[in-house]
Amino acid sequence: MAPVRRPRERRRRCTAALALALGTTAALAAPGHAATAAQSVDFPTHCVPPPIAGIPPIDGTTTAEITVDNAAPKVGDTIAVTYTVTKPAASNPVDLALPADIMTPSGKVVASGAQNGDTAVVGPKKNPPVPGKGAFPAFSMSGTLKIEKAGSITLSPGDYNIHTSYIMELDTPCTVTNPPAPGSVTVVATEQPGANERTLALATATGKPGDTVAVTGAKFSPNADITVVGRSGAAETADRTTAKADAAGGFSASLTVNDKATTGIVAYEGAAWDPAKGAGPAAYTVIDDTPTPPNSQKLATSVTAGQLSMTQAGDSVQLSAVDFGKGGAAAGDLRTVTVQDFRGGPAGWSLTGKVTDFTGPGGKIGAGALSWTPACATKAGSPSTCAAGSAGGVGSAGATLASTPNGALTGGEFTVDAKLSLNVPAFTAPGAYNGVLTLTLT
Template structure:
C-alpha cells in the first residue's frame, strides 16, 4: 500500500493527518457508528429408502390473542418406506407459510407440534422446527418450514402419520403464541411398513487386511439390516474411533443383509494394529486390520551401484531484501462531536499499515509513533496527550511473530510503540498488518472549528 502522508523506506518517517470538527451548540451528537454411540462413533438407525413425500391440504383453526383465523396449510410428510421393529426413524413434515396476522414485526420464532401415529402403533409424535430469525414485517406471512421428529417403532405392521396441532411462539419484543388446531381429522400423509426384527449377527471383513496409508479397501459382511451403515477406523481394541482416519467411506446392506462398502485410509491415520468398525443403529461389527507406516525414502545412494543410483547436488543463493512499510491511502477522519459543556470524545481508526521484513536476518524491528497537538485555524489546540491508541498487529502466514504495542496516550515528546518484531534468535521476517483504534478526549472548553494533527510513524 502507498499514498497518504506515509513514505516507504527503512527507518523512514511517515505522517498521517487526523481531522476533527467541533461545533459550539448544546447537545452531544457523535457520528452514527439423540444419537446412539458405538465404540466412540456416533451412529443412527440405518438410512432406508424414503417413500416419496405425500402432500395434502390441512385446514387449521388458529388463534393469536383474541383473534381467530383460518390457516389452509399445504403439508408434506416424509418417512422411510420400510423399517424394522426397534428402529428409530426420522420423520419430516414441511408446512407452507402461515398467513400474516401478527400485529407487530417479528424478530424470531419457533414452531412445535405433533403428528398423529396410528395403525400398528398409536400415539403422538412431537415435531419441531429450529428457531428461525427475521425480521418479519407486521402482518407478513410467517415461514414455517420443515419440522422433524424421531419415532421408535414398537410393533410390526403399517404405521401411518397424519398432521396434528402446531404452535408458533413469536418474539415481537414480547412473546406471542399462535395455536393452530386441525379442523376435523386430517388424512395420513405417510405410511411406514414395519417388519418383525429377529436377532441379527452382523459380520464384517476388510480386503486387504493389511493396508498402506492412502490406499483403498473393500468392505463386505452378512447379517445386516437393509440400508446404509457407517464405517470408522478405531484402535486395536475397537474403541477411540477417529472419524478422519477414513475418507470416502460408504457402506450399505441389501434386502438379504449382505453388506458391501469401500473406503480409503487417510494418509494421516495412525499406523499399527487397528480395527475397522461398521455400525448400523445399535448393530455393529468389527474386524482387525493393520495400517502400514510410510516407508521412508532412501537417503543417498550409499552402497548402491552407480549404474542404479546417481546423485546430483543442488545449490541455492537467497538474497536478503529491505525492511519497508506502506500505508493505505487517505487521511484519518475522526468522528465529529458537538460540545455540551462536559468532556467528550471522538474515535477513529488508523489507516492500515503494512510492514515487510525481507532482510533474512536475526535483527528485529520496531514501529513507533509520535503526535503533534490538534490545532485549528483560529489558533486553539487540543493537546496531543488526549489521544490514546489501541494497537493491533498480526503476522501473515509463515512470518515470525510480532507483538502489538501497549494501549496508551500519544504525544510528541516520547515515541509510543505500535508494533514490533523481536530478534536475536532464529531468522526472523515476513509480512505484518498493523492498525490501531484511536480515542481522543476533548475538554469542555474547546474552541469550535476544524482541527488537524500529524501522527508520525517511524520504522526502525
Template sequence: MAALAAAAGGALSAPAAAVDETPPGQVNFPTHCLPPQEAGLPPADGPTTARITVDNPAPQVGDTVTVTYQVIATPAVADPDRSPAAAGLPADAPTPTGRVLLAGAQSGEVTVVGGRRDVPAAPASPANPGAALPALTMTGTFTVTAPGEITLAPGGYTLHTSHPVDLDTVCTAAEAPVSVRLTATPLPTANLRSVFLAAPAGAPGARLKVTAAGFTPGATVTVAGRAGAAETADRAVATADELGVALAELPVTDKATTAVVAYEGTAWSARLGSGPAAYTVIGVTPPPPGTQEITATVEPGTLAMTQAGEAITLGAVPYGDGGGAPGRIGTVTVKDARGGPAGWSLIGKVTDFTGPGGLRIPGGSLSWTPTCAAAAGSPSPCTAGSAGTVGPDGAVLASTPDGPLVGGTFTVDAAVTLHVPPYTPPGAYTAVLTLTLS
C-alpha cells in the first residue's frame, strides 16, 4: 500500500535562491500532518515553508486573480517502505489541494489544486526513512468583490495518493503569517452631474441663472465659465441641497466664455464635474460702418448609447459535461457629442442566472472579452475593458480618456461565455445584463 507518511524534515526540491535571500511571498509556519490510518504511522509536527504569489497585485473590483500556492518544505514525506518494492510512489501519484485565506477588505478562502507529481524512488533504510517529495504547486482563482487591501495567507493542505487505493495525508496550519498583500481599486461609478442654463446667450456682465444637478447633498459646487478645456474668469459658488441641486447666478464678464461647467472640489474633474453647457457672450460694440458681425455657435450635444437587439441567446451545454455556453452581446454604439474634456466609461453588471425551480448559476460565472473601435475622425481613442468575469459587481466594457477635446462615435462589442458547472439540471437559465454609460 502506498501512502504519504508524516515524518520530520521532509524537504521538497525547489529552485535555488540567492544566499540569504527570501523570495517575495515565502513564509514559514507550524504544521501538524496526520497520515492516513492505513499507513500505521504517528502524526508529525514541523514547519512548512510555502510561497504564495498572485498574477495581479493591483486588481480592480470584478477582476479575477489567479493565486499560486507552492509548498517548498513539509513534514509529510513519501514512505517508500510501504511502496511496491520499497521504491517510492509511482509517477504521478500525489495530488495536492490546499486553502489560501483572504482577510482585510475581502474575507474568505481560495481553494487551490495541484497536478499530480512524480515522487523520486529511494530505498528504505534507517538512514533514509522516507524520500523527499518534489515541490508542490497549487493554483486557484477568486473574484475581487471589495476595494482596499486584501491579505493572503497559506492555509492547510492535503496530499492525496491513489496507489493502489485513495489515501490522504492532511496537514493543518497554525498561525500562518501573511504572504501577499494586494490593493484592489473600485470600479468607476456613474457620474450623473449636469448643468442647465436659463439662457443660451447674453451681453457681457449678464447674471446667468445656472442649475447644477446630481451633486453630493451639502457639497460646495463651483460654477465656472469655460473656453475649450480652460476655465475663464467667470465663477460663482453655491451649496447643493438635500436633492443634490445647486442654484447659482454666474456673472459672465469674460468675453472668452463659450460654455459653463459645475464641479465639486478645488478643480474640475471627470469624476466630480458636469459636462459643459454652451453659452455665447454677445458683443455690445456696434461694428464699423459697412461691416457686419457674424456669430456662429457650436452647441454641445449629449453622451448617449444605443444597443442592437433586445436579448442575448447563449449556446447550449450538454447535461453532465458542463462547460462554456458562448454568445455575444448586442453591439453598442456610443456617441459622445458633449465637446468637453471628459471621457466616458461603459460598465456592465449581470445578475445571477435563474433556472427551473429557482435554481441558480452565479452571475460571476459569466465572462467576456470586449472590443471597441472609434469611427474615423473621432477625437478620442477607445479602450476595450479587460477580458474576465462580469458578475454582479460589474466590469468595464469600454472607456475613453479625458483630454483637451474629446468625443466621437464608438462601436463596442463583446464575446461572452457562461461557465456552466457539470450536472447542472436541464432547463433555461436567465439573467439580466445592465450597461451603464457615464
C-alpha cells in the first residue's frame, strides 16, 4: 500500500455572527464569578453630605476590598472588577429614614504598577432600609478592566459616591484623603503567546527511496539549530538531517529519504519536536519501486487533509425578559457551535467571540454587560481534546469560547455551548435591545 499523502498545513479563519435580543429591559447586576482572594483595607475618607443636610463634611474611615474574576490574565483580556465597601465612612445625613432600594453607589478602582488608570464601577440600586442618621449599609460596585500591559498590576479602592433617590435626588461623594488607598489585590498579567509564523517548503513532493529533497524554511529564530526529519503520521521516521538558520531566520537543507513510511517532512528548532517552534508537515510521497511479485497487484490509497470549519445551530438567541425597575440578568443559551478540524497537522485552534453594544429605545446597554459560561465536548476518537474558555465577560474586546492545543497530530469534531447572561440596569427604558455576537475560528 502506498504511503498516505498529507498536504501542507493550512490555517483558516472562519467567522459567524449570532444576534442576541432582549425582550424587555431591567437592572444590571454582575454575574457570579469565582473571585480571587483579596485583602480588606482601611483608608481615610472625606465625605461631603448634601447641602440640605446642613452638616459639615465627615472625615472617617472606609473599609473596602477589590476582587477580580481572573488574577492571571493575558494582555488583551478583559477582567471583571468588583469594589465592595463593607463599612462606608458616611451615614444617612438626615433624620428621615430611607426606604429600601433607593441607593445607587458608583466609584472608581485605581490601577498602579505595570498599568495605571482608573476603572469606573457602579452598583445596583439596592439597599436595606436605613434609619434616620443611621450608618449606610455595605454595597458593591462592578466594572471591567482591559489588560493592556504585562506585569504586576495593583488595584486599590478609589473615590466613591452614594446617590439616593427618595423625595429628592441627593449625592454624598467620598474621596480618598491621601490617595492612593492601600492595594487590595494584585493582578499578574502576561503577554499573549505570539503566532508561529515559521514556514517550510520542499523542492519536490515525491521521490524514490534514496532520493534527496531540497528543504527550505523561513521565519525561524535567527541562528537557531534546525532539525529536519521525515514523519509518518505522528511518528518520526529514520530520515533526518540538521541545518543552521541564518541571521534572518531562513535555512536550506538536503534530506535523503530512504524510509518508505515517510509521508511528510517537518522542521523544528532544537532536538525535539515542538509545534510552537516548528513548521510542517509538508507532504512527501516515497515512490515504492519494489518489483511486483508474479501474479500480484499493488494496491495504493491516500488520505486527503481537509479544512478547519464551524457551523452553528441557528443565528439568533432570545434572552429572557427582565422587569423595569427591578433589574437582573437576562439569560439564554448560545446556539450550539460545531467545530470540525480535518487538517491532520500539528496546529490546534481557538474559537473566540466579541459582542457589540445592545441598542434599543433607551439608548444602549454596553457590550461589557454580556458574560458567558462556556462548555465544550469532544467527539470520541478525536486526536485533540477541546477545552472550554473561562467564564466571564465577553465585551467588545472579546474572549475565548473554546480551544484545542497544538500537538504532534491534531484534529477531530467538537461541540461548543455557553450559558449567556446580560446584566441590564434597573431603569433602562422598556423595549427591545439587540446586539450581535461574532464568533471567530482560527
